[in-house]
Amino acid sequence: MNTEHYLPLPELIPQDLLDRFRKLSPAQLCDGMAKLGIARNGAMDADLMPLDDRKVMLGTAYTVDTEDGDNFPIHVAVYQGQPGYVLVVAGKGYPGRAYIGDLMAGAAQAVGLAGLVIDGCVRDKLPLAELDIPVYAKGFMQRSPGKQGPGKINTPVTCAGVEVAAGDLVFGDYDGVTVVPRARLLEVLEASEKKGIYEEQRREVIDQYVRCRDNGEPLPELAPDWVTRLLQGR
Structure with missing residues (x-):
């Protein structure tokens, strides 16, 4: 063979x-x-x-x-x-x-x-x-x-x-x-770690929103910045 x-x-x-x-x-x-x-x-x-x-x-x-x-x-x-x-x-x-x-x-x-x-x-x-x-x-x-x-x-x-x-x-x-x-392990790793940090920050914002809602406090902005920028055409 x-x-x-x-x-x-x-x-x-x-x-x-x-x-x-x-x-x-x-x-x-x-x-x-x-x-x-x-x-x-x-x-x-x-x-x-x-x-x-x-x-x-x-x-x-x-x-x-x-x-x-x-x-x-x-x-x-x-x-x-x-x-x-x-x-x-x-x-x-x-x-x-x-x-x-x-x-x-x-x-x-x-x-x-x-x-x-x-x-x-x-x-x-x-x-x-x-x-x-x-x-x-x-x-x-x-x-x-x-x-x-x-x-x-x-x-x-x-x-x-x-x-x-x-x-x-x-x-x-x-x-x-x-x-x-x-050949791209390091750059992918670094880019992905940044995404992981972003996701943790978003979870914190969501948790804060829920706490404020449940306590009758003023609500923080829930939408990510990029959503607002796109809506405003920037």
């Missing part, structure tokens, strides 16, 4: 950066990337859903490029996986077969992967949800995968509408999955 497109794992994103990202959310990262003009703001398709809304996924991307429900390269990638990586499978949204089930996800958990992103279908829904590893997929299909290969590993892919390179940051929660390009 021709495996010339099976490339090595990328370097893990430094833990100090991951710790800062973990204080944010995928939605805040999208807002930060919107400020920077990054395509799609890093947001994967809306129909890529978590199997369990309670789990948070954060790690360094490594990729598989495959199609038509063929999971041979996924097997290879999983068994070469290491802690801290999120496996991103560009499966082209194929609906006719499941790319993985609970056995492969269990193996991914055993090697320490931080999550699985499948642009396509999975099966064994309930056992998958009971695992600790976060899993994102576009649907469920009981039909077994193909195993032809070779596919590609750690080449640039488009997964669920977003371009992903090995080494990018992948962050998922109940809202969906966001991808941050490796």
